[in-house]
Amino acid sequence: MKSFKIGGPKSFSPPRAPQLDTPRSSTPTAPTSKPGASSKPSAPQDGFDTVGSKISSSVRGLFGPSQADSFASNPTKFSSQNVLNGYKLFPEGKPPQGVTLPTPGKPMVPASQSTATLNIQQHQGNTNLSLSPAGGNGPQVHYLHYLSSGQNTQSNGSFAGISDVPLRPGKGEPNMVMTGPLNGCAVHAMHNPANDTLSFVHQADFSKYGAQTGKQQLDGFLKQNNLQLVQSLTPNDYSHLTGKHGIETGATAFAHYDNAAGKWNMVGQLNDWKNGRGQGDRPELQRPPGGLPQQWTGPVDLQNPLSLNDLK
Template sequence: MKGIKLGGFKNPFSTKSPSDTGSGSTKTSTPAPTVPKPAPTKLNSVQDGFDSKVNTPPTKQPGKDVTSSFGANPLGHAGQNVLNSYNMFPGGAPQGVALPTAQKPFVNANDSLVSLNAHKYQNNTNLSVSPAGTPGVPAHYMHYLSTGEGKFAGIQGVPLHPRPGEPNMVVTGALNGCAVHALHDTKNNNLSFLHHADYSKNGKAELDGFLSQHPNLKPAGSYTPSDYSHPTGKHNLPTGSTPFIHYAQGAGGQPGQWLMSGQLNTYKNGGTPGGRPELMLPTDIPGGALQTVPVTLP
């Protein structure tokens, strides 16, 4: 499927009120691609964004460098391009990035700094991360723990309002049954972001249990399978989502706001030289493929 084109990008700041369940998000109105709808291809081996395994990953991401376009206006770029965050760091975690464990689920924000890059290849904008200080957009990287390693993994200490020069984006892998939560740390008055594995199974109760052990953390927004997982195509396969969290500057000198955004996707075909499945946008989801959830302090 070549030449995916979306219509004009409109009203990217349509929002929903945060809730513990994350249901009922208001999707941005992005016209569906005007292309024939191919039969979907199901890749049983790929789950979330870092379960995609590659034997000989390339050291350089293929395709045209569109980092400046995505970094300057992530919502606008996502309104016109198919995002892909599978296999974001082929060859291993970026140097200098601390990874969470089941015993220590949160990594300090200062230990999660990376450079984000975007390359357009085979109709996908492939997101990748490299060590902080290398070319790219400064960002925080949020890893996650796969099933069996622990349900929760995230970063803590993200400023409510980043200062000039501080990262204003948080990136993580693709979602297929997992959730991302924003939490207000009332003790330190900053934000934590949490990747919640397999939320679709018993997520609400698990999140309640986790928060009972961290009484200083209060829910400030959730993006869950009830928001992004919908049957699509002639086989009714559920959509996944490419999430990205970014700080939207306020107009006229007013304070800005963090937004959790996600672009619905489904598989077009299997692996590519970049070590990823190629994705496409669903053409039959009412409301379009782009969603936003505001991070709102309780």
């Protein structure tokens, strides 16, 4: 995924962010540099292809105490004031113990099998997010994975999701959904009328074959799983050209349950590349130049479900 811009509460955009640029047609591939040439950030696809690289314990020790509780107490405010970095969600190079990952044959994982502990450390201007096994000292969250779109996926697309997320989480239940950085993908919130729960789905390369194809793939997935679309964050909401490298911005996305409003919210924080490789092989992010929306937020409102025609 890529960078996204952050800002204060006044910068929050309405549920559908204005279209400032044409959404990317495909997930960018990592640019190459010739020896001696100026360095150009190398963009992992949606931040998940770097999972296998391990961060040493000595590097983790530099990050300091976790600020995850501060984030969980007011996620929207916290994300408006800090550059969230979701690369390297798995510091040990593998999913936390107890987390089940989806597969192409079984793309939906029960929420009960997706729980992990959220950790947040400040490092050189970035607020680095990581996950450890459930039951740790920190907020409990649901992890939403990503499945890369490979060959023969143009017709059906590539989806990874979690199901049976409570509409109103009880005390002690996770009230946040975390996923890796977005860089051409979309994240959707869906309602399951059969048991009145929510599902959250990561759709790889939403606009790779054009937004219309992405919507057709999503429509097929909804019908196959008897789900109703409620809210979405797509490349149209976060992908904008910025900077001298010509790399489009990306997003750090999450969902959280607002107890006061009694609703889930989806949030996407715009970010931009600062350095292609920082401490522990985690790219360093920064806020994009001025003039771009800094944060996208939209309520998951079952009374006002999202139409496929609303997506761009």
